Amino acid sequence: MGHWSRGEIERAFRDYSHAVVEIGRSSDWSRYADLFTEDAVYLEHVYGEMHGRERIREWITATMSVFPGSEMPFYRRSGTPSTTTEAGSSGRFSTA
Numbered sequence: 001m002g003h004w005s006r007g008e009i010e011r012a013f014r015d016y017s018h019a020v021v022e023i024g025r026s027s028d029w030s031r032y033a034d035l036f037t038e039d040a041v042y043l044e045h046v047y048g049e050m051h052g053r054e055r056i057r058e059w060i061t062a063t064m065s066v067f068p069g070s071e072m073p074f075y076r077r078s079g080t081p082s083t084t085t086e087a088g089s090s091g092r093f094s095t096a
Helices: 006-026 053-065
Strands: 042-044 050-051 084-085 093-095
Touching: 042 053, 050 053
Parallel strands: none
Antiparallel strands: 042 050
């Protein structure tokens, strides 16, 4: 058995999911970096590997600010809490 209960993990994921949805709605991309530890390593499929929260912040704010209305779709994954859903092909965020 792990350190955290299933309920704690599900709540943490739900809180994270809701935070990402709100960040997408508000376009406050700097807040996205606040979800990571200072020593985080972020692997992005096009931009590669970024080290540290502040590097992630630089990347996300620059990338998502290039074109007005940029969005980050939140995709539902198998086994995730049922409170999060994908809102269709538009990439808009949604919570059930």
